[in-house]
Amino acid sequence: MQSLRAWLKWLLLSGLVIALDQFTKAILISAFRLGESLTLTPFLDLVLVFNRGAAFSFLSNAGGWQRWFFIVLALIISGWIVAMLTRHAAEKLFSAALSLVLGGALGNVIDRFNHGAVVDFLSFHIADYYWPAFNVADSAITVGVALMLWEQLRQGKAE
Numbered sequence: 001m002q003s004l005r006a007w008l009k010w011l012l013l014s015g016l017v018i019a020l021d022q023f024t025k026a027i028l029i030s031a032f033r034l035g036e037s038l039t040l041t042p043f044l045d046l047v048l049v050f051n052r053g054a055a056f057s058f059l060s061n062a063g064g065w066q067r068w069f070f071i072v073l074a075l076i077i078s079g080w081i082v083a084m085l086t087r088h089a090a091e092k093l094f095s096a097a098l099s100l101v102l103g104g105a106l107g108n109v110i111d112r113f114n115h116g117a118v119v120d121f122l123s124f125h126i127a128d129y130y131w132p133a134f135n136v137a138d139s140a141i142t143v144g145v146a147l148m149l150w151e152q153l154r155q156g157k158a159e
Contacts, residue, residue: 006089010099011082017103021136022110025119037123044124049133050117071112074105081105093151100144107137 028048032038037047052066081102088094111118120133 003086003089006095007086010085010089010095011102013096013099014103014106017100017137017140018107018110021104021107021140024136025111025121028121029119032121043126044122046121047123047133049120050115051120051133052117067112067116071109074109078102078105078109093147093154097144097147097151100140100147102144104137104139104141104144107135107140111137 028046032046032048034048034050037045039045081098085095085098085102088098108118118135118137120135120138122135122139123133124131
């Protein structure tokens with residue numbers, strides 16, 4: 001029963017990531033036209049773009065097959081993550097990391113189903129050097145992977 005509660009807690013965290021991701025994307029879609037941007041700070045713009053590829057627009061011009069490839073890949077990885085969460089629910093940092101990656105992956109899968117592409121809107125830059133636009137789901141995946149690496153380094157040091 002305790003492990004079921006822990007597992008559900010981690011799934012709730014993933015659900016919160018999905019909800020925040022989809023909420024922020026809905027706001028941007030309703031307020032911006034494709035390509036429209038708004039400067040918030042000297043280094044941050046909001047911009048509405050659709051990424052048909054993966055990170056850094058990898059395979060974005062591949063002709064359309066990549067949409068289904070990335071959906072299937074994300075669903076397979078999500079299934080693996082759910083299985084890992086059932087086995088490691090008591091490991092807080094590792095499970096939090098997995099939950100963030102799961103929520104981010106599913107948030108982007110929802111976009112691929114609904115829009116045919118991932119909705120990105122955060123655009124950081126220094127002068128005329130721009131980082132590729134990203135979203136809350138991408139941020140959750142990045143933080144989750146960083147936490148996994150941190151956990152591995154921490155465990156390695158302890159051994």
